[in-house]
Amino acid sequence: MPVEFIGLVSAAEGSETGQTSGATVDRDFVRRFARAHEDAGFDKALIGYSSSSPDNIQVAAYAAANTERLGYLIAHRPGVVFPTVAARYFATLDQFSAGRVAVHIITGGNDTEQRRDGDYLTKDERYDRTDEYLDLVRKAWTSTGPFNHDGRYYKLEDYLSTVRPVQQPHIPLYFGGSSAAAYRVGGKQADVFALWGEPLAETAEQIAAVNQAAADAGRPKPGISVSFRPILGPTENLAWERAYDILRATRANLDAPNSIFRQFRVRYSPTATPQNVGSQRLLATAAAGELHDRALWTPLAAATGAAGNSTALVGTPETVAQALLDYVDIGVTTLLIRGYDPYNDAVDYGRHLIPLVREEVARRDRGEAANRSAIAPVPAALAAHGAGTG
Numbered sequence: 001m002p003v004e005f006i007g008l009v010s011a012a013e014g015s016e017t018g019q020t021s022g023a024t025v026d027r028d029f030v031r032r033f034a035r036a037h038e039d040a041g042f043d044k045a046l047i048g049y050s051s052s053s054p055d056n057i058q059v060a061a062y063a064a065a066n067t068e069r070l071g072y073l074i075a076h077r078p079g080v081v082f083p084t085v086a087a088r089y090f091a092t093l094d095q096f097s098a099g100r101v102a103v104h105i106i107t108g109g110n111d112t113e114q115r116r117d118g119d120y121l122t123k124d125e126r127y128d129r130t131d132e133y134l135d136l137v138r139k140a141w142t143s144t145g146p147f148n149h150d151g152r153y154y155k156l157e158d159y160l161s162t163v164r165p166v167q168q169p170h171i172p173l174y175f176g177g178s179s180a181a182a183y184r185v186g187g188k189q190a191d192v193f194a195l196w197g198e199p200l201a202e203t204a205e206q207i208a209a210v211n212q213a214a215a216d217a218g219r220p221k222p223g224i225s226v227s228f229r230p231i232l233g234p235t236e237n238l239a240w241e242r243a244y245d246i247l248r249a250t251r252a253n254l255d256a257p258n259s260i261f262r263q264f265r266v267r268y269s270p271t272a273t274p275q276n277v278g279s280q281r282l283l284a285t286a287a288a289g290e291l292h293d294r295a296l297w298t299p300l301a302a303a304t305g306a307a308g309n310s311t312a313l314v315g316t317p318e319t320v321a322q323a324l325l326d327y328v329d330i331g332v333t334t335l336l337i338r339g340y341d342p343y344n345d346a347v348d349y350g351r352h353l354i355p356l357v358r359e360e361v362a363r364r365d366r367g368e369a370a371n372r373s374a375i376a377p378v379p380a381a382l383a384a385h386g387a388g389t390g
Contacts, residue, residue, distance in 0.1 A: 003361050007037045008338040009045040011054040017249035017340050025054050034063035040350020044071035051116035064097040071100040078133040079119050087140035091163045099166035104174040109276025127181040129153045134189045141170040178278040187213025192223035196278050197311040199292040204330045225334035227309040230320050243314045246340045282306035295323040321356035
């Protein structure tokens with residue numbers, strides 16, 4: 001089965017390692033960045049969400065208008081808008097983009113960030129609301145007649161939308177989280193469950209938990225996405241030199257006046273304990289050692305307080321491709337990769353990394369198909385015909 005690659009497109013240039021340009025929205029950069037992902041062979045690009053960022057649905061719409069094939073995975077926080085309104089937003093964009101939209105549900109793991117957008121629910125309440133929210137969004141996309149709803153968080157009457165998604169039966173739903181509540185709700189709702197990059201053993205444990213939650217909800221196993229920050233070099237030594245250069249630049253940039261950390265009003269602290277389980281898990285992995293498995297490197301997660309996707313895979317393209325394939329081997333179907341030099345890294349991934357992974361996955365698929373063909377049972381009629389000609 002082909003593996004899916006997702007990158008990340010932001011509204012303006014910047015990363016953890018350097019000063020931002022100061023622009024909030026840079027139309028030329030968004031256009032070039034989206035096209036770079038399309039040319040590199042990515043399937044989709046994530047458009048992130050925060051309380052201080054430009055509206056990501058509009059960023060995705062602009063990027064989609066300037067590309068032909070690339071899909072857009074739009075991060076969405078339930079509770080910011082009413083679920084039927086969100087359903088129309090996404091269905092409309094799916095129409096304009098000719099079916100290139102997916103939605104990434106982020107329930108939210110930081111109370112301070114939630115309250116900036118007026119959300120004062122507890123974490124458990126937020127997950128319960130997300131469950132109800134997604135029931136309504138899905139129903140809004142698929143219902144052929146008016147419906148009512150009277151739930152814990154939402155109430156509506158006589159709803160029916162005239163705009164339907166191009167994608168049927170509905171727009172794909174991705175879902176992020178690492179807590180028991182996330183597994184429970186995501187297992188029920190997600191088409192693809194998204195995890196941050198942990199060691200193989202811990203990732204396999206999370207996949208099993210998600211699959212069990214899906215089974216408990218009477219649903220098939222969802223796809224699994226895992227996120228990494230690949231750091232490539234033409235040799236192993238040069239890749240590691242680059243990794244330590246990125247680490248030094250990130251540490252120096254934490255308190256810089258025009259850093260991305262200040263832009264998003266967050267001081268990524270290596271000493272504060274984050275509220276969300278995903279960041280706690282990454283910090284625990286970093287505390288257990290700098291290097292795990294084939295190429296998973298954790299000091300950048302430790303330096304930034306693991307406030308986001310921050311574990312790296314370091315090495316030559318061949319080494320990193322094999323590391324990504326190790327995750328495919330344990331059930332991962334989607335690889336979200338973005339770099340610390342975002343534009344140039346996206347180009348390099350398309351030239352040197354993505355083709356290696358795709359070629360190996362295709363080779364394996366051909367081998368499996370050949371094996372299935374070799375052991376396929378002979379049809380009864382053909383067997384009888386053969387027996388009569390001996």
